[in-house]
Amino acid sequence: MKKICIISGLLLFATIASPQDFPLEKTEPYTNEIRVGFFQFFLNTFYLEYEHLFPNSTGLVLQGGLSLKKNAFEEIYGGQGGIQYRLYTKNMAKDIVVLKFQNAYFGPFARYKYLEVTDLDGAYVNNTWYEGILSNTYNTFAGGVLIGFKLSMLERITLDFNIGGGIQFTQEANDDVPDYAYDIFGVAYTGVTPNANFTFGFKF
Numbered sequence: 001m002k003k004i005c006i007i008s009g010l011l012l013f014a015t016i017a018s019p020q021d022f023p024l025e026k027t028e029p030y031t032n033e034i035r036v037g038f039f040q041f042f043l044n045t046f047y048l049e050y051e052h053l054f055p056n057s058t059g060l061v062l063q064g065g066l067s068l069k070k071n072a073f074e075e076i077y078g079g080q081g082g083i084q085y086r087l088y089t090k091n092m093a094k095d096i097v098v099l100k101f102q103n104a105y106f107g108p109f110a111r112y113k114y115l116e117v118t119d120l121d122g123a124y125v126n127n128t129w130y131e132g133i134l135s136n137t138y139n140t141f142a143g144g145v146l147i148g149f150k151l152s153m154l155e156r157i158t159l160d161f162n163i164g165g166g167i168q169f170t171q172e173a174n175d176d177v178p179d180y181a182y183d184i185f186g187v188a189y190t191g192v193t194p195n196a197n198f199t200f201g202f203k204f
Contacts, residue, residue: 033158035201037065044069044076049160049199051086059086059105067115075118082111084146099159102150109166109195113140115187135174138187142168146195156203164195 031054037047047065054060061084069076086107094101118135144166151159170190184193 030156030203033160033201033203035158035160035199038198038200039196040065043067045080047080047199049201053088057088057090059088060084061086063111073120075120076115078113078115080111080113082109084109099151099153102152102158104147104149105162106145106147108143108145109164110143111141113142114138115140117187136188137173138170139173140168140170140187142166142193144193144195146197148197152203158201158203160197160199160201162195162197165193166195167191168193 031052033049033051033053035049035051037045037049040047045065045067047063049061049063051059051061063080063082063084065080067076067078067080084107086105088105089103115138116135117138118133120133144164146162146164148160148162148164150161153159168190170188172188183189184191
């Protein structure tokens with residue numbers, strides 16, 4: 001986790017520092033965006049994206065999130081980080097009522113997620129009850145491609161939608177703990193997986 005934070009910090013510094021070396025297009029007065037993930041709130045995660053747009057119709061996105069859930073039955077702690085490289089289409093701006101269609105994009109992504117899951121009073125696994133505290137740690141590495149588009153409103157508000165897919169690999173710290181989350185959306189899943197996201201934020 002420390003290495004990932006250091007690398008992400010260096011990338012963030014590089015992308016913020018780089019715009020001064022290039023003239024910006026008049027049609028794109030704002031070259032930085034901060035966005036919040038919507039669907040991640042339903043997964044007990046606060047998710048943020050920072051994107052820097054380059055004059056050659058490309059963009060670099062840095063992602064980060066914190067997961068937290070604690071009640072009488074379950075505790076979840078974790079974090080995630082990722083990166084996307086985007087290739088944008090040109091000259092596709094079009095007004096749609098109060099929204100403005102900016103452009104579409106395509107590109108690869110890579111993501112890492114760390115999660116600690118604890119069942120405090122046991123759990124059912126494959127119709128069998130396991131008594132006591134069950135705890136495990138998951139390290140997930142994923143990569144793939146996505147396609148999406150952006151809408152803007154009031155010049156500075158941005159809405160970002162994308163779908164795609166890829167492959168993910170999950171490593172468990174304790175193989176002796178019974179696991180009930182091997183389905184395609186489960187924390188222990190390894191294999192081909194879909195990807196979809198909706199974020200909203202502002203330009204600056």
